[in-house]
Amino acid sequence: MMLSIKNIHANIDGKEILKGINLDIKAGEVHAIMGPNGSGKSTLASVLAGREEYEVTEGTVTFLDQNLLDLSIEDRARAGLFLAFQYPVEIPGVSTTNFIKAAVNEKRKYQGKEPLDALAFLKIMKEKMALVEIDQSLLSRSINEGFSGGEKKRNEIFQMAMLEPKLAILDETDSGLDIDALRIVANGINQLRNQNRAILLITHYQRLLDYIQPDFVHVLYNGRIVKSGSKALALELEEKGYDFITEETDL
Amino acid sequence: MNEDLDMLEQSALNDYKYGFVTNIDTDTIPKGLNEGVIELISKKKNEPEWMLAWRLKAYAYWLKLVEPTWANIKHPPINYQDIIYYAAPKQKEQLNSLEEVDPELLRTFEKLGISLNEQKRLTGVAVDVVMDSVSIATSFKEQLSEIGVIFCSISEAIQKHPELVKKYLGSVVPMTDNYFAALNSAVFTDGSFCYIPKGVRCPMELSTYFRINAENSGQFERTLIIAEEESYVSYLEGCTAPMRDENQLHAAVVELVAMKKAEIKYSTVQNWYPGDKEGNGGIYNFVTKRGICLEDYAKISWTQVETGSAITWKYPSVILKGDHTIGEFYSVAFTNHHQQADTGTKMIHLGKNTRSRIVSKGISAGQSQNSYRGLVRAAKGAINARNYSQCDSLLLGDKCGAHTFPYIEVKNKTAIVEHEATTSKIGEDQLFYCRQRGIDAEAAVALIVNGFAKEVMNQLPMEFAIEAQKLLAISMEGSVG
Numbered sequence A: 001m002m003l004s005i006k007n008i009h010a011n012i013d014g015k016e017i018l019k020g021i022n023l024d025i026k027a028g029e030v031h032a033i034m035g036p037n038g039s040g041k042s043t044l045a046s047v048l049a050g051r052e053e054y055e056v057t058e059g060t061v062t063f064l065d066q067n068l069l070d071l072s073i074e075d076r077a078r079a080g081l082f083l084a085f086q087y088p089v090e091i092p093g094v095s096t097t098n099f100i101k102a103a104v105n106e107k108r109k110y111q112g113k114e115p116l117d118a119l120a121f122l123k124i125m126k127e128k129m130a131l132v133e134i135d136q137s138l139l140s141r142s143i144n145e146g147f148s149g150g151e152k153k154r155n156e157i158f159q160m161a162m163l164e165p166k167l168a169i170l171d172e173t174d175s176g177l178d179i180d181a182l183r184i185v186a187n188g189i190n191q192l193r194n195q196n197r198a199i200l201l202i203t204h205y206q207r208l209l210d211y212i213q214p215d216f217v218h219v220l221y222n223g224r225i226v227k228s229g230s231k232a233l234a235l236e237l238e239e240k241g242y243d244f245i246t247e248e249t250d251l
Numbered sequence B: 001m002n003e004d005l006d007m008l009e010q011s012a013l014n015d016y017k018y019g020f021v022t023n024i025d026t027d028t029i030p031k032g033l034n035e036g037v038i039e040l041i042s043k044k045k046n047e048p049e050w051m052l053a054w055r056l057k058a059y060a061y062w063l064k065l066v067e068p069t070w071a072n073i074k075h076p077p078i079n080y081q082d083i084i085y086y087a088a089p090k091q092k093e094q095l096n097s098l099e100e101v102d103p104e105l106l107r108t109f110e111k112l113g114i115s116l117n118e119q120k121r122l123t124g125v126a127v128d129v130v131m132d133s134v135s136i137a138t139s140f141k142e143q144l145s146e147i148g149v150i151f152c153s154i155s156e157a158i159q160k161h162p163e164l165v166k167k168y169l170g171s172v173v174p175m176t177d178n179y180f181a182a183l184n185s186a187v188f189t190d191g192s193f194c195y196i197p198k199g200v201r202c203p204m205e206l207s208t209y210f211r212i213n214a215e216n217s218g219q220f221e222r223t224l225i226i227a228e229e230e231s232y233v234s235y236l237e238g239c240t241a242p243m244r245d246e247n248q249l250h251a252a253v254v255e256l257v258a259m260k261k262a263e264i265k266y267s268t269v270q271n272w273y274p275g276d277k278e279g280n281g282g283i284y285n286f287v288t289k290r291g292i293c294l295e296d297y298a299k300i301s302w303t304q305v306e307t308g309s310a311i312t313w314k315y316p317s318v319i320l321k322g323d324h325t326i327g328e329f330y331s332v333a334f335t336n337h338h339q340q341a342d343t344g345t346k347m348i349h350l351g352k353n354t355r356s357r358i359v360s361k362g363i364s365a366g367q368s369q370n371s372y373r374g375l376v377r378a379a380k381g382a383i384n385a386r387n388y389s390q391c392d393s394l395l396l397g398d399k400c401g402a403h404t405f406p407y408i409e410v411k412n413k414t415a416i417v418e419h420e421a422t423t424s425k426i427g428e429d430q431l432f433y434c435r436q437r438g439i440d441a442e443a444a445v446a447l448i449v450n451g452f453a454k455e456v457m458n459q460l461p462m463e464f465a466i467e468a469q470k471l472l473a474i475s476m477e478g479s480v481g
């Protein structure tokens, strides 16, 4: 098992948002999480990434045989957990290239490897740029500063490609993308899909799942996973909306 | 959240690496200041009569002044009678070569990363090193003199080039300029002197490294740079001091004179001991730096990276006297713990078509206070004067302060003065984003700070840029992309 979430409860500012999440993810699998606005999807992603505003009050998370909740934010990242943010943050003055180079070398250091020199780094960067068809000019700009919504999302997937995570959590990477960009980004993600890597896709739209075929689909509602199924579940949701599930649960 | 803030505050707390003391016999005079002390200093330096007279005049003037209080700084009163005004490492009277420098001193400077051995130096930087009150050695002197460049200690210049010293000393910063300039004029002990003759582009960086070693002593250095017509020089200044519990005073005066079409680029990496985390000890850095673009098309550019000192009070300025002259000021001031910095510049536009540019980046951490204070003045005759000022502040944590005091005095309608200011804070979201990518908070802060300061750092000569980057605890910014 790559990731095993058992009965996670989490609060923010004293308000319980996650109310007992259970989820197991194996290497090579793609899981999609869907659910209405405010149901706790981003919260789950943040808790896994270690955001300190969230207090985990109950439950355990095992990631690659380690107790994930014991690791610092940066060690979780270095161990292979990657979060593509729903709202990537702008950091003025820090060039995207330098930022990614720092990230890549931190990870290498964690693995006991030498840092990449500028040349080797640029070579890898060139390869991965092609993957998400990202423009070089974007990478010399300050990270995310003034990027369009779509450019930010593309940059997240570019970073994923550069960091080669074990587990990638993609929080609404599809929202804000135009039709062509969606196809390109989805393509990139598909190419990054392999038997050693797991992907957790958070999305509102079946559209993305046409491109990236998930092995499992879960519905998160009011802090709990209320239904899990195959790809067919996403199609059913698209057709009927969340009501058919939420009404069931609310009863 | 709080943990992150703690890390933010800690990230800047790199321990001061230059705080050691060199054990060397020091020739010191008793504490205190009076005419006798000034006479003694002058005698120790074997100065001509006119120099002593100049000093005594400055002293008499200083006695009439009171310490200024307008800066945004706080400190207990300074007891000027409790300071040693002359301290010199004991070594042979006259050095014929660098080999004769006391090995203990050579080791000290090796430890500080300053190699005095000319053969060992790969980079073309000539260094004058000043320990406490005296200049220890100046490298590359001969090579420079072949092209007519004079680079020596000010003491030596007083002996060997009295006509130049007499003409220019106090011509930019008069002894009556301000309290600390008057004090410096009375008691200055050493510093550097550079003279670049007409048409010469100085082929190497000239640099002075200042070190305070002795206890209870103050350092009062005096630097004078003269660039004749169509000459160019890039001058660097660095400094460190041992960690001591008491505050030590450093009151320097730097004067620059640029003639027609001459250019002087003056860079400082100021790393005096800042005091400990509780705010004990550290250097009071009260400095008057000013340049004058005396003739047309001259250019003076100040670049400073200020990381040290308990208190910094300093406004490197340019008087744009000639027509079409240019003044620039690029500054990064980083304060931490209980450090206080009140720094900025003055651009005095007198000539026609004069231009100035001010880029100030203040970074405050811990409980420090960081103020930018700048004056832009366009006189009546400064037709078409242009100034652009940009003052950015970055706050690390929420116990520090950033302040901006821009003063603008425009006396003619054709002048255009622009001022922009921003204040930003490193946000939790930004830190989380970095940490999620495996970059810990400390490295993230360094990355952000470096990005923030980049525009100024890029102005520094290569070798200094590296030192300055290390100072800001920075890893790789600027090497790619």
Ligand SMILES: Nc1ncnc2c1ncn2[C@@H]1O[C@H](COP(=O)(O)OP(=O)(O)OP(=O)(O)O)[C@@H](O)[C@H]1O
Binding pocket: A012, A013, A015, A017, A035, A036, A037, A038, A039, A040, A041, A042, A043, A044, A086
């Ligand atoms: N600081 C806070 N205090 C109180 N409630 C909060 C706080 N932060 C988030 N919440 C609430 O937590 C709930 C879950 O938010 P979350 O961002 O996880 O939803 P989501 O499922 O990702 O929604 P969306 O689909 O809109 O992205 C929301 O109701 C939100 O308002």
Ligand SMILES: [Mg+2]
Binding pocket: A041, A042, A043, A086, A171
């Ligand atoms: Mg969300």
